[in-house]
Amino acid sequence: MDFAYTPEQEELIRTLRTFARKELAPRSQQWDRTGALPWDAWRQMGELGLLGLRAPAAYGGQDADLVTMGIATEEIARGDFSCTYGIQLANLAGEILGRNGSEEVKRRWLPPTCAGEAIVALALTEPGAGSDAANLACRAERDGDAYVLTGEKSGITLGMAAQAAIVFARTDAREKARGVSAFLVPLDLPGVARSALRDLGSHAGVRAVLAFDHVRIPASHRLGEEGTGFYQVMQGFDYNRIIIALACLGAAQVSLEETMAYVRERQAFGRALARFEGVSFPIAEAATHLDAARWLCYRGLWLADHGRPYTKEAAMAKWWAPKLAVETIHQCLLLHGHYGYTDELPFEQRLRDVIGLEIGDGTAEVMKIIVARELMGRESLPY
Ligand SMILES: Cc1cc2nc3c(=O)[nH]c(=O)nc-3n(C[C@H](O)[C@H](O)[C@H](O)COP(=O)(O)OP(=O)(O)OC[C@H]3O[C@@H](n4cnc5c(N)ncnc54)[C@H](O)[C@@H]3O)c2cc1C
Known part of the structure; x- marks a missing residue:
């Protein structure tokens, strides 16, 4: 077993963490308010190579592995959740068009999609x-x-x-x-x-x-x-479930880190909030759950990268991680007291954002049907 990232992945984490903090987070609320797609952020993600990770190199992509795509998604989610849809969809398009598109379609659509100049x-x-x-x-x-x-x-x-x-x-x-x-x-x-x-x-x-x-x-x-259309997309959906899970976990993780900083500073009853077990234990529990969910995700992506079955792990990650992210961000919002409830802090936006992926790309109920089928066979199917 090897749980270490490669030196290239470590470098990617450092680069993207800085990018998310400096370039995405300060503008995220503005994008939420205007409801317009931030094309400049898309082009920046294109320049960083994030939109072509799964497209063939001959058309502007990088043929990257899925663990790398997971890392990229988690880091971008720390800055702005909507931008992770760019990574998901550009890479699904890159993979589906790259494998199944005619030469004409690949030449027309893959290079601009990888560059963040077009969206499929x-x-x-x-x-x-x-x-x-x-x-x-x-x-x-x-x-x-x-x-x-x-x-x-x-x-x-x-x-x-x-x-x-x-x-x-x-x-x-x-x-x-x-x-x-x-x-x-x-x-x-x-x-x-x-x-x-x-x-x-x-x-x-x-x-x-x-x-x-x-x-x-x-x-x-x-x-x-x-x-063959349905099978093409279902192949893509398996790994995309884990990518979605990691987007949710990235938003939850940054919320938890901000909350830990806050409760060490904020005073009540003559001491820092962090000294109360009613505050520190939910943080310890959230950190435990997030860590377990992250490693489920990376194990699933590792299995996929090694050509092994991972449908069960993908469905487990997809039902659990968005729910866990909702619970964690909600807890973080509460630990900020009334400030947490305002739009001066990012928790209300992140909470609204991650709820969407409790539904998008397959609900928890549908995911649990898949997990049960993988565990117990088709005899467990409701139809
Ligand atoms: C944020 C977001 C982004 C999305 N993006 C896209 C996109 O880019 N492209 C796209 O094509 N779609 C997209 N969708 C749609 C999404 O994939 C569907 O909403 C999802 O598959 C559920 O389908 P539905 O909304 O029709 O719910 P329904 O299928 O009508 O389900 C309604 C409820 O019934 C439950 N249910 C259904 N069947 C069963 C069962 N057998 N057992 C138990 N419970 C069951 C469901 O879990 C759910 O709670 C997106 C949705 C969201 C919220």
């Missing part, structure tokens, strides 16, 4: 199909050298800012998951409309509803073979 969203969820994603209704019908796309996608992160989306649509009405294909859809095509969602948190994550009314997409924009 991922559009799977629909008004009528979320947890049961394979039951989607959006359809793509073949018409000569094109497909005609009709339907609606809902809850799409970065959807108001994206120039393109990977859209999952039914190409075979007789099949369920095997009837779904994926397409790279430029969002300036005729027939595309979008509208903004008003979210509790992560306002700079600009989630949207995307509507497609007989949108003609060149057949060269289909990703992989017909009927």
Whole structure:
């Protein structure tokens, strides 16, 4: 067993911690208030290589391992949570397009995505199909050298800012998951409309509803073979669950560190708050839980990097870490007393932000179904 980071990873942590503290944290609240995507931060993340970690080197990416991507996400979350959506989605796009895109699609979309100059969203969820994603209704019908796309996608992160989306649509009405294909859809095509969602948190994550009314997409924009779309995205989702978990843990960890500094200074009843066990024990418990959850995440990413099964660990991390982050940040908010409840401190924003990922990319209930299936077999499935 080796729990040490490589010297390169240590260096990445130092660089990104400084970047998050100096460049992201001071502007995070402003981005939350305006609800606009911070393109300049995206370009900075692009320059740091964070948006091309999983894209092929030939198209501006770095072919980096997943542990490195986990480290990057955790560090960026310390500065601004919405920016971690950039890392998640750029790298999912990099990987899905890199593996399944035509040469034309890869050349057009991968370099600007890696540079932080373009955004490719991922559009799977629909008004009528979320947890049961394979039951989607959006359809793509073949018409000569094109497909005609009709339907609606809902809850799409970065959807108001994206120039393109990977859209999952039914190409075979007789099949369920095997009837779904994926397409790279430029969002300036005729027939595309979008509208903004008003979210509790992560306002700079600009989630949207995307509507497609007989949108003609060149057949060269289909990703992989017909009927493989669902499997492409599910492969990506397994590791992305751990990346999401680490984003939540990064926000919780920085909150805990700020709280420890505060309770050592703040006085009540003639002594520092840290001297009261009612204050120090919840901190000790949170630190224990965060450490355990982090190592679950890194073990999962290590398994993935070594080509070993890690579906169970990914689902465990995805249900536990966002919940733990919510509980920890809530505790940190309370330990700051009434100041914690104001928007002068970052806890209320972080709390609103991490709640989103108790739902996004699969709820706790769906994750526990997966864990139970991995532990006890398909006999434990409810359907
Ligand atoms: C912050 C955020 C970002 C998102 N980003 C994207 C994105 O970029 N792209 C995208 O395609 N989607 C995105 N989504 C959508 C997200 O993936 C879905 O919201 C999620 O999969 C749940 O689907 P649903 O909202 O339709 O809930 P439903 O599936 O309707 O579930 C509602 C409730 O029922 C429970 N439930 C459902 N089935 C079961 C079951 N079998 N057993 C027990 N309980 C069950 C769920 O756990 C949940 O509590 C995002 C959502 C959020 C909140």
